[in-house]
Amino acid sequence: MARTSRRRRAAKLMAKPSVKAESSLDELSSLDELKGNPDDRISSLPNDILVNILDRLDVCAAARTSVLSRRWSQLPGMVPRLTISARDLLPSETKTSISNAELVRKTTAAVAKDLANATVSKAELVQRTNAAVAKALADAAKAVANRAVAKATKSILARRDPGGWPIRLLSMTFYLRDDAPISVGHAVGSAMVTFKVEKAEFTVLTEKERLECTIDDLMKYGARFVSFFNECTNTFAGLTRLYLENLRFAESDFVCNILVTCKRLKHLGFLNCDTESWITLQIEHAELSELSIVNCRFDMVKVDWVPKLTRMVFEFWMSFKEPPLSFGYVPLLDVLSVSNVGLSWHEMVKLSTFLHETSVRDLRLGFKCEKIWVQPECLTKRLASVFHQLRIVNLVDIPEGYDLTWTMFILEAVPSLEEFYMTVMDHPCEMQMDQEKRRAKLYSEDKGVEWESPASNFRHHRLSKLIIFCFQSDEHMVSHVRRVMKAAVNLGDVYLYDRLTCPKCRHVKPLKRTRFPETSKQRCWVEKQVRGGIESLATIHFLRNTKIRDEHVSRIV
Template sequence: MASSSTSTPTLTGQITERLTRSNYIMWRTQIAPQLRGAGVFGYVDGSIPEPAKVVVTKDKDGKEETIPNPLHFSKIRYHDIRASSHRPAAATGILLDAISLLLLYYYCSNLSIYHRLLILPYTQLKKSVGNGEARLSELPNDVLLNILETQSTEAATNVEDRLSELPNDLLLNILERVGTLDAVRTCILSKKMHKLPTMLSQIVIDLSPRDLIQMDGVVAHVADKILSTRSPQITVRKLKLKFFLVPSRCLSIGKSVGLAMATQKFDAAEFEIMTLRDNGCCTDAHRLVFAQQFNDFVGDCPDAFSGLTRLDLRNMRFGESDIPNILSTCKQLESLSLFECDGGVCSVLHVEHARLVEFVITFGEFKTVVLDRLPRLQRMTYNIWPCGENPLVLGFVPQLWKLSLTKANLSSGKILNLSKLLDNAPTVSDLYLDFLSEKIWVQPECPKVLAPVLAKLRFLNLDHLPEECDITWTLFLLEAAPYLEELCITVWDHKCRMESQKSISEKSDVKWEPSVPHFKHKKLVRLIIYGFQSDDNFIGYVRRVIQAAVNIREVSLHDRKVCQWCFEKFPHLEVRPSSYPRTSEELDLLREKMTAASATASPFIHFRS
């Protein structure tokens, strides 16, 4: 049989600009070079005819035979046009940008190439997913793309409306990978697609604040239109609505969602509620008004809130009993996020909920947050609390495994004892502490005191340690956590996030001495340092860790992180010159210095600048 070595045209790169009614020129500048580079642009504008599907050739015996044409479009390697589809960031479309391709598919004068890019043989799909019983949306992108590579070579016969040839479940799968508003716009392209928005199992309207202002009322209108015409037999796997706290709009959304929840099945439902004033210009008086408006919203639409699984609020100052009442109404709530929300200056918040899994608090003026009874809570995040000795009290939280705390400790800041904070939460296995490049706000403690609460700790991340401070003190956590597997440290004076721009000399080192002269750690396998420098502070630290961690396998050392905003916001501040090693001689010398004193451990030391 004859063979061919003809090169295969490929489409590469990433389409970052989604085609809309107003950005055709920008969109074309991105996609046209890729089509030209792959040698297929002529097939799009019609200047090059479609190659024959098959060619007649002769075998070694001189007999004629028909073989697939290697220049035909079915030979295009579809995995080459993926934009890193294995990463979550590219999950918005299977092929480049789904909406862009659908629109281009519809408008091009010669549609053959896009017919083959988008049409999926239904019989092949059913065979791949088990007679069609599995949902397309449950398949990973790689599986879908592999199926696309086996597409049919049958040509389309209806040039007027090629979209009508696609099966509904494929169209729905593509549409559900983009925002619902884009999906609705796309469905205008074909009569057959007009009813598809009511068949979507994911309804996601997540616009930027600027777009929400410009498209006032669109969230309420689209949500009502889709939810009121849906079939009760189609489960809503995910509902996410982001909207402003405008009473009339909120009431419309709440009534639509509440009515839908009474007649349809929802796996997950989320409200993210913005306020017309952001935190930068929101006064206490504004927060009181917003809180009252939200309380009225909850009171007017209890059916909607009773089915919510996630709620994101901001810029509200509640009364003492408001948040507990909200939690009581939101019986199915699994995730609650409060940004610039509180119950008044130095208020105490008591939290009880049977189903809450994740709780996030950022800013606010709570003196203390008491987690009285949260039997399913797994993740707790508390960012930027006011000065207080007991910002967080962990009560009955038997499933808590991840705790994240962020605090800028200025001169008047209090020091926390982790043994006291985690007294009722010995289940924590992942601990994140962010110091915002300010003073250290945890107190080194004796391993005998701290070890009982860190018995299950596996991952420890210490972020934004100030550059001028000795980092040796962090070893008290290694001493007290016998099952720690990974230790990550970031040393960085990140000016954008620092609350003070005072002289670095005002910050002092944390005093610590090892409880045992030569303690050993058997479980640590990985040490990661961001901001590594070739000085005694870092070299000595890595050497001590390698000496203690007898089974350590990997040490990753990164240079300082860089933030462009820091240079623009604080151009007058000097940046310390980096002493990160660059040459092979410097790298080898540092490796020798850091491992010379260890008789047992010989980890791989990676310098990742």
């Protein structure tokens, strides 16, 4: 009886994994007390149910249950999915400030000494000191979290029964610093030899964010990763997912070495990665199904032979060649997202050159509130064959205040289009606002593009939905909705959303005054302007940004 009471008290003292899990524990415990059952009801459940419960908790909460009894101590080692992330293990602010008091003192003293002879104001001295202290604390917290990842990985995998349940998912997220990556790599590699591991994932982070990294930082991180990779080659050979950020490799063929070594990869992501010299990256992989290349410095990316590729993201190229992306054998490519900041010297890209070897059904094009980099094309037999599979097109962050007639070429070129999304919005938080820097970096001041359809009586028979985010009752937007409704004879719904809320732009005034119809009277007037002289059965919905429909949410990410 005493042992049961201790187990119950231990269960109540566990960290709260979730409201649902906590309420279930309390309800079962209360039932035991009412019925006078000397055995707790949870522990009487079979192992597979208990493991299923633990599988729904984070790894820390699941590990804490091992203190309940000898039987419970074995259960965390049976959980089929192990996700351990340094981000989740970062110490709380209170613990960090207490445990690093000495670090704060030393950092403050060092900054004060460096600035003692500098001609800076007291306010600037305080600001710089606070920034240095914050950075030192953040670095210390990441070091602690990294060590916790390595320790938890080794501990949990060491307790698993080699003849027990297979590992369906082994996902590790850690920072590229100290000895933690190699420790995690060896532990995961041993697990791959000992157990059946269906999916193994590495997310490799760096201490600095992308915008903070200098070239020296990129080189340093790249060298660290190469050492890590060479030390744990067998582990990388078994990975099914790999995400890398902020790396520059001295050897131009190292990215190809990753592809050759990681033969089981199904998902691969690069953010701000490149080589010292500009290269043409040729991608050939038998298993890869998802590929993401964002802010990477490659002269050209050729997806030559990836027979299982279904999704690809390609954003922000810096190549002087156009187009910077080409496809070879990608028969299953279904979803493609391409974005760029168009500069004045960039040549406009014809979509037919991107897609002529693909069967893409869902296409996302991003413009980052700058120059339109897509070249409108007139419908030809060849163009029609290129776009014959397209069903959904999403145009993101079109700059405000420019004529939208050019987007009609998509309707004319894509006869099977069913859903057409558009977001017309300027983001001051992401745009280069300094006029001198805009001129120096050759940003285009005229961001629009002119196009006139050669087919004045064009009709589209498949489009059923038109969705516009950040709609305004300006003449160019109202006219564009009219054009689409007139051409799309079977259009069912038109969703016109208010301006989206950008967390980073929250405290910045919009560059232009917004004119979304707020009142029913204003909406009636706008609908009258849209429908005037058009025979359309489409329903027009005016929606606030707080009531975005579930099926539209994924299109604004």
